[in-house]
Structures are given as structure tokens and as C-alpha cells.
Amino acid sequence: MKVGCKVPPEAATSIDRLRWVVTLVALSLMLLATLLLTTITYRGLDEQLDHRIALKGRLLTDHLVTQFERAAQHGIPLSRLPDLERFLDLARKDHPEILYLGLAAEGGMLASSGTAPPTSLAVVQEASRQLISQGGRPGASHLGTEELQFILQGVSDGSAPVAVLILGADELFAWRKVEDSLFDTLTVLLVSLIVAFEFVVLLLMRPLAGPLLTLAKLRAAGEGRGPPVCLRYRARDEIGQAVARFNASAERLARKSGQKLRELTPATALDIRLPLFLFIFADELQKPFLPLYANSLAPAQSWISTEVLISLPIAVFMLVIALATLWAGHLVDRLGPRRVLLAGALPAAVGYLLAAMATDIWLLLLARAFTGLGYAGIVMAAQGYVAAVSSPEERNRAIAVFVGCLMAGSICGTAIGGILAHEAGYQIVFLLSFALTMATAVAAWCLVASLPAQARKPQSFNFRSFWPLFRNRAFLILLFSAAIPSKLALNGIISFTLPIYLNHYGASAAEIGRVILIYPILILFLGPWLSGLADRWNSARFFTLAGGLLSGTAIILLGVSEGIGAAALSVVLLGLAHAASTSPQISMAIELCPREVEALGQARVLSLLRTLERIGSVGGPLLMGSLIAWQGLGSSLAYAGVAIATVACGLLFIGHRRQVEAISPSL
Amino acid sequence: MPLFLRVSVALCASLAVALSMVVTLNLLKYDETLRQLDHERAGILLSTLSHSIIIAHDLGLPLAANSLAEERATARKKAQGIEDLILFDHQGVILDASDQGRIGKKLPDAWRGEAPSALQWTARSDGRLLVGRRLHSSFGEEIGGLLAIISARSHAGAFQAALLRWPLKALGILLFSLLLSLPLIYLLARRLRKLVQLVTDEASPSLRERSS
Secondary structure, eight states, X not given: OOOOSOOOHHHHHHHHHHHHHHHHHHHHHHHHHHHHHHHHHHHHHHHHHHHHHHHHHHHHHHHHHHHHHHHHHTTOOGGGOTTHHHHHHHHHHTOTTEEXXXXXXXXXXXXXXXXXXXXXXXXXXHHHHHHHHHOSOOOOEXXXXXXXXXXXXXXXXXXXXXXXXXXXXXXXHHHHHHHHTHHHHHHHHHHHHHHHHHHHIIIIIHHHHHHHHHHHHHHHHHHSSSOOEEEOOOOSSHHHHHHHHHHHHHHHHHHHHTOOOEEEOOOOGGGGHHHHHHHHHHHHTTTTTHHHHHHHHSOSSOSSOHXXXXXXXXXXXXXXXXXXXXHHHHHHHHHOHHHXXXXXXXXXXXXXXXXXXXXXXXXXXXXXXXXXXXXXXHHHHHHHHHHHHSOTTTHHHHHHHHHHHHHHHHHHHHHHHHHHHHHHOHHHHHHHHHHHHHHHHHHHHHHSOXXXXXXXXXXXXXXXXXXXXXXXXXXXXXXXIIIHHHHIIIIIIIIIIHHHHHHHXXXXXXXXXXXXXXXXXXXXXXXXXXXXXXXXXTOHHHHHHHHHHHHXXXXXXXXXXXXXXXXXXXXXXXXXXXXXXXXXXXXXXXXXXXXXXXXXXXXXXXXXHHHHTHHHHHHHHHHHHHHHHHHOHHHHHHHHHHHHHHHHTTHHHHHXXXXXXXXXXXX | OOHHHHHHHHHHHHHHHHHHHHHHHHHHHHXXXXXXXXXXXXXXXXXXXXXXXXXHHHTTOOGGGOOOHHHHHHHHHHSTTEEEEEEEETTOBEEEOSSGGGTTSBOXXXXXOSOTTOSEEXXXXXXXXXXXXXXXXXXXXXEEEEEEEEOTTTTHHXXXXXXXXXXXXXXXXXXXXXXHXXXXXXXXXXXXHHHHHHHHHHHHHHHHHHHO
């Protein structure tokens, strides 16, 4: 049951402030603790790696000394060996922890590769001279300095040592590994913080905010003249005691007035957070490798080209979501969000299980179709729940909870999915998705309140009622110049082409996940700020246009450049482009269709935009697959980028038309 | 559960989740680094061995006449964890291995790596790391290959030590952070109590008013 009134402002402000304090305290504590742990674990890593690097260094010196000795024993003077420095360079090439390799004779250095501090080098050279003058074949000896750990091994011509091979291993290798993998470490920290924050919400904010907000709302309800209401909440803490006192007063009032006591379950948007987070986490796990998995299942001979075939799992998933969303909305109205959420977990879980067991691409397609069905049900149910439990004043905040949860799940799923696929294989990741979907159902069962179904008759999706929108040229331009291309870039480039591109340049699933991860991070952190800026400057059209052009440029850049760095830069630009243009598209749609908004309602106009933009989601992977099959990876990306940037220029025509409209009345 | 305890438990659980995730992901990365070092060590060893085998082959010694017994003993001493060194011909038939039962059999496909043209490859089988290297004569002809089998136990010691030590460190940090945050939790619980008071004070009078 929902309280149909707003929270008194003073209580709302206090609860808000408290939420911020809890978030701040929890996040600061977690950040400090995880940073401290990372520092300490890397200290331990340093000690462990030193021993292994020394072992490897001895093996490498043995290998090189054997080759020099072979030459010396054949009577070839080491100083006359051709390309000695190049030989040492090559020997060092595949071993980043070996910073220095040198061959010293009694008269001085014969050749060297890499650098070492002059003071350390002088000490090592002196030690080499002593080794040679000692005679006999000395074994490897170690010499530690602040920066390098040296291994010295004599080179003998069969009778006496003629030179010494010097190998300098990096003393700070473990720390350099930390520096090299700074992005990895940050990813680990970010994912840990997000997951831990979800726990704070589950264990602290939800049980506190729910009853407090409902109590605050009941104050307003008590001021009316409706039947008395009591709150279904039992706990032994101070909130539980306060609720018990309130319920006792309500019962007394009911007895006195002879009215029936209504029972209320405290429900807030936070109830849906954990189930939704778990499900999005589960679904995004496959993102860094789905096209690669599809490729491994694609038949060698098929009437469809491999590139198109491997784009189908994403396209089918998006198509099923697009179709099922319309139907799932009605189902949520009829059965209530909780039931649809629980029912949606079933096809999703079956889908993940089928995907894990898939032996060919057709079974994978069936699996993705099942998951798409579940996805539409769960997301629509979550959206319906958020709308049902929040008053109109709270709705924006509740939707922010919903969107924030989607993004948090997306970040964690993409990061962890890549790492797990790299470590344990694709099937294990799908099995984990299955387990997480089951956990989604359990979380929904325990946390989501059973709300009554909507009394109103479900509205059917009638395209004829939307006809005026299809006659609105500005709306169509917005749809084809911005909304569809955005989804095309998201699903065609980031979800489909990027894993193939990065795999082509030797990136592992974990690295692909880290590159893709940049996108939701930018959307989460820059999206609200950029859309706020667009609102403040009243320039939604400029932001949408700039987003389209930047999006095209990012894809062209990806097509003409090579390597993981270029891909990461393109994802940064795409993330910026979409963070800047996604929200302004909504403002533009409302601004461009005033008559339609008045006739149909804002929600229906926006829902049509959101439904039609899925053409890009479904078509994006298929289009990119066909283009890659036809033109190859680089050219197809360049063509797609040029096309997206060109169609974005269509937005300029909206400006021209509106200007004419604005001028004509005065004429 | 009083509010103070509830806040403490919630923060403790969230911190435990964050720290256990950091430990798990760092352990995965540590395992990967150790495996990479094992792989590089085996690579150096195979490179040294391949030089002498190729020279002997160029001088006319058939590949099958090579025995790796001595090299195997040296390898086990120098590169920890090497379980076996296998020599095979260009058709993948095993010519020499410490397990005599393997000789004459074909190398399993899973041991040959995914890239058939790569000079050196790695694969995993039954938890063991396999590092292979193709042998080419001085005329560029592929004559066979060498395979090092690295035991799953090669870095198990170091990994298990980390597995024991890191969670303990995480536990220490968890307790330290909780101790550090006790005053904060106390203040937070006090504020919460005040808020509960405020909300119930606001909610109850309207009921009292109505009942009177």
C-alpha cells in the first residue's frame, strides 16, 4: 500500500542530510581501508617476487653465458663478436624487470644494454675485474644496490674466465607492476566500493529510511480525515520502539472512532536497489566477451557471414527486449511489480544456463532471447515499483536511484566479467550470471513489497494514436539524427565491435572489460553534470548536436588508429558524447512536440522515442557485422563514424525551421 | 538491535565486502604474475635447450638421438616446478620424456597451443602450465619441438602463503578501521535517534489530536 502524500519538508531535509552523512562516512571508511590494504598487499608481493626474479635472472645469465662460452671456446674473441649490443638488447626485450645487461672484460665493458646508475655500475665493474683476476670459473654471484639487484657470472674460454656477464634486475619491480596496473587497481577499488555501498544501502539506509520516511508521511496522513493507519514494521531498535508507540496511538484512535485500522508496509525505492543491482551485474558480466564467445560457437561454413552471425546474439537480445517491454509494462500494471520481477528471473536464469551450455550459435541465440525476455520483465517491474512507491515530488530522486543502480551494476559486471572470463573461461561467467539471477529472485522475494495491481485498465500500445508524432518533422529528425544513432553507437560499436577490435590487437577479456568500463563510468559521473549544464545554458540542441559529432569522430578515430590505447581514447570520447547528449535529447523531444505532449502526455511521447530508438540497438550490431564482413574492421568503423557525424548535422535543420516559425507570426 | 549496534554491523559488513573483494582480485592478479614469471623462466630454459639441439641437428644428429635426461635434472634444479621436458618431432610424436610410457605417442592437441604458427606457446592442462617451443633447423624447416610441463605446485607455496597472509591483514585493517570509526558511529547513531524522535514527535501529535 502506498501513502499518497508527501513527506513534511523538515523531516525530508533531516532524512536527506542523514543519508548523505551515512554515505560519506561509509565511503570514506571503505576508501581508506581498501587503499591501506592494497598498499600492504603490494609490499608482500614485492618480497615474494624478488626471489622469483632472482631465479629467472640466474637462468637468463646461464643461457647467455652458455652462448658466449660457445664462441669463446671456438677461439672467437668476445670483443670481435658482431652486433653484441643488439644481441643483449634482444635478450632483454621480453623481460621488463631486467633493466641492465652488460658484458665486462678485464679492460672494461665490451657491450651493454639498458641503463644502470653510474655509481652502482662502477661497483659492479670493479667486482667483475676481481672475478676475472681470481681465475677458474666462478658461479653466479649477487650484488644488491638500492635500485638494482645484480647477478654476475663469469664467461670462460675453457681454461680461464675471459669476461663477466652482468645482469641488473629491477629492485622495485613489484611497485612498477602496481604503477603499470594502476588502472587495474583503480578498477578493483571502484568495484569493491560500489558493491560495499550496495551493502550499506541494504543493511543501513533501507531499513532506516523506509520506516522513517513512512512515519513522516503518516504525519501528513494523520492530519487528514481518512481511516487511521498503522505501520507493519518490527524491530528492537529505537525506530521499532517509535513505530510501536505510533501503532498503539493509531489502534486507540481506531477503537475510539470505530474505524477499521489500515496496515501499511514501509516501501521505498531503495527496496528494489539490491535485486536490480544483482540482475544488472549478472547481465553485464558477458559484455566484454559475448561477440568472442559467439565467434567460438559459429560454424566454419554458413550461409551467413561469420561477422553477421556473431552480431546476432546482441541483436536478438535487443529485439526481444524492445518487443517484450511493451508487453511487460501491461503485465506490471496487472500483476504488480513483485510478481513480474520474480517471474522475470526465470527466463533470464534459463537463458544464462543455456548460454553456458551452448554448443552452437543457434542455442546461444535462443539463450539470449530468453534472457532478453527476463530482462524486459525485471527492468520494467523495477521501474514500475519505483514509480509506485514514490510520490510525484520524490519521483526524480527515485528515478535517480534506479538509473544509478543500473550504472553501478553495469560498471561492476563489465569489470568483473572480463577478469573472470580471462581467468576461468566464458562458461563459468554465464554460470555465475545464472547464480546471480537466482540471488536476484531471492532478494526480490525478501525485500520487495507486494503492491496491489493498478486498478486502471492497461492502455494498449496503439500506433495510430501516435500518428501526429510521425507527422512532426522535427521529432523525426531528432529520432533519426540523434536517438537512433546514439543506440547504434552504444550497441553496434561498444557492445559488438569493440570486443572484436580489442581482441584483434591481442587484448584479453579482462583488458576488454576495462576499456568498455570507461563508458558507464563517464555516463555515471559526467552525465548528470553535463545535462545540468545543458539545462542551465538552455542549449539542449547544441549538446545533442555536439554529442552526435563527437560520437562520429570517436568512431572514425577508432577506425583509422590501431591498438588498445586508441580504443580507450575512442571510448572516452564516446562516453563524453553520450553523457552530453542523452538527457538533452529528452528535453528536445518535449520542446519540439508541444502539441503532441499536450494531446498524448509527456510520458507517452517519451516512451515512443525510447521505443523507436531501439531500432538503433537492434540494427547497430547487425549493421556493423555486415559492414565488417564487407569492408573489414577499420574501414567499416570509419564509414559508421562518418555516417553518424553526417546524420547528426540533420539537427541543424530543426533550428532553421523553428526560427522561421518564430519569425513568421510577427510578419 | 540498538541503532548503535545496527550502524556498526552495517559498516562492518560493508567494509568486509570491500576488503574481501580487494583481497580476491589482488590474489587473482598475484597468481597471474607468478604464472607469467614461471612461463618466462621455462621460455628461457627452452630457448637454451633448443640452441644445442638445433646445432646438433645441423651437424647431422637425428632428433630422436637426443636425450634430455641431463637437461631435465638441471632444469629441475634451476627452474623450480619443471615437472618434465618433452622432445617431439614435427608430427608431434614424443621422442623423449621422463615418463617412458609417453614415448612414441602423439602429443595431445590441447598441449599444442592455439596459434599453430607461433614459435613459442603456452597452454594449460589439468592445472599444469605447458610452455612449448618449435624447433626450426638453420634452413628454416620445422623439425619438432620442446615442451616444458610446469607443475601446478610450482607457485602454490607462494600463492598459499599470500592466501593465508592477505585475508589476515584484511581482518586487521577491518578491526582497525572499525575502532577508528567508533566515535563516528556513535555520533551517527545519536543523530539517528534524534531524527527518529523528530519524526515520531511530528507523527504522533496529529493522531493524539484526532483521538481527542
